[in-house]
Amino acid sequence: MSRAFVLGILIAVGGLTAAAYQQPQQGPMVVEVDKIKDNLWVLKGGGGNTAVFLTGSGVVVVDAKNPGWGKPILDKIKELTPKPITTLINTHTHGDHVSGNVEFPATVEVITQENTKANMEKMDIFKQNSNRGMAKKTFKDKMSIGRGADEIDLYYFGPGHTNGDAIVVFPALRTAHLGDLFAGKGLPLVDSANGGSVLHYAETLNKVHGGVKNVDTIINGHMPTTTTWADLKTFAEFNQDFLTWAQGALKSGKPAEDAAKEWKVPEKYAGYSSTVAPLFGGLPGRLQRLQEEMKK
Ligand SMILES: [Zn+2]
Numbered sequence: 001m002s003r004a005f006v007l008g009i010l011i012a013v014g015g016l017t018a019a020a021y022q023q024p025q026q027g028p029m030v031v032e033v034d035k036i037k038d039n040l041w042v043l044k045g046g047g048g049n050t051a052v053f054l055t056g057s058g059v060v061v062v063d064a065k066n067p068g069w070g071k072p073i074l075d076k077i078k079e080l081t082p083k084p085i086t087t088l089i090n091t092h093t094h095g096d097h098v099s100g101n102v103e104f105p106a107t108v109e110v111i112t113q114e115n116t117k118a119n120m121e122k123m124d125i126f127k128q129n130s131n132r133g134m135a136k137k138t139f140k141d142k143m144s145i146g147r148g149a150d151e152i153d154l155y156y157f158g159p160g161h162t163n164g165d166a167i168v169v170f171p172a173l174r175t176a177h178l179g180d181l182f183a184g185k186g187l188p189l190v191d192s193a194n195g196g197s198v199l200h201y202a203e204t205l206n207k208v209h210g211g212v213k214n215v216d217t218i219i220n221g222h223m224p225t226t227t228t229w230a231d232l233k234t235f236a237e238f239n240q241d242f243l244t245w246a247q248g249a250l251k252s253g254k255p256a257e258d259a260a261k262e263w264k265v266p267e268k269y270a271g272y273s274s275t276v277a278p279l280f281g282g283l284p285g286r287l288q289r290l291q292e293e294m295k296k
Pocket residue numbers: 092094161180
């Protein structure tokens with residue numbers, strides 16, 4: 001489990017690097033398919049996990065991976081269904097979740113939380129592609145699209161990984177895509193440049209857990225398998241415990257670099273990765289961000 005999570009993080013880091021430098025893809029682009037429900041699949045590889053939801057009127061896709069992975073996603077969906085893609089939802093702004101957007105047909109409606117649209121508008125990949133794949137429809141706190149078996153509920157509960165992390169719920173399937181707000185079992189990345197918050201992360205997770213009902217299965221941003229609603233509760237507690245530890249360490253006046261060396265995953269969090277991804281300054285960067293947030 002922890003090895004898988006580290007791999008996921010490496011993919012995430014690679015994704016952001018690729019987005020930043022537009023590096024060409026090395027090797028073959030293999031999209032792996034997991035069938036989650038009769039009309040819901042997860043496409044793995046090439047960045048964040050992509051969800052494919054088949055409705056009566058067409059296909060809804062959640063997240064579009066790294067640059068160059070739009071076409072492999074489209075090709076794989078053609079193997080699953082002849083129905084057209086109508087909608088693309090992005091969970092948040094990162095390059096390993098939105099870059100493939102520019103390869104989708106221009107007829108596809110792109111939906112994001114409103115802050116994510118603002119973040120995407122700053123990204124080179126959209127500037128270089130005349131804004132193709134840019135979000136057209138946005139929501140602030142909640143929006144529903146479709147009805148009955150086709151319904152999708154979109155929620156935003158506050159800052160965490162970024163300031164625009166959408167929770168995408170398929171109520172009829174009791175399943176939700178949580179993007180990188182719950183990327184895997186370990187300390188989450190916090191992107192402060194895109195409004196992420198170390199201080200409010202656990203609180204936001206608790207709001208998700210308390211505010212969304214009737215979900216059993218979670219598609220995570222970078223996990224090779226699904227997790228459960230109970231896993232989300234544990235992940236929220238893990239983040240709360242981290243915050244309590246971090247605030248204590250900083251209040252004692254310790255420099256972030258020194259405090260970071262003392263962090264350990266509490267034993268009760270079995271299967272949680274002890275590796276902290278170096279992105280966004282690693283653990284010291286996270287503690288510095290927390291220090292800044294605590295001063296506000
Ligand atoms: Zn991300």
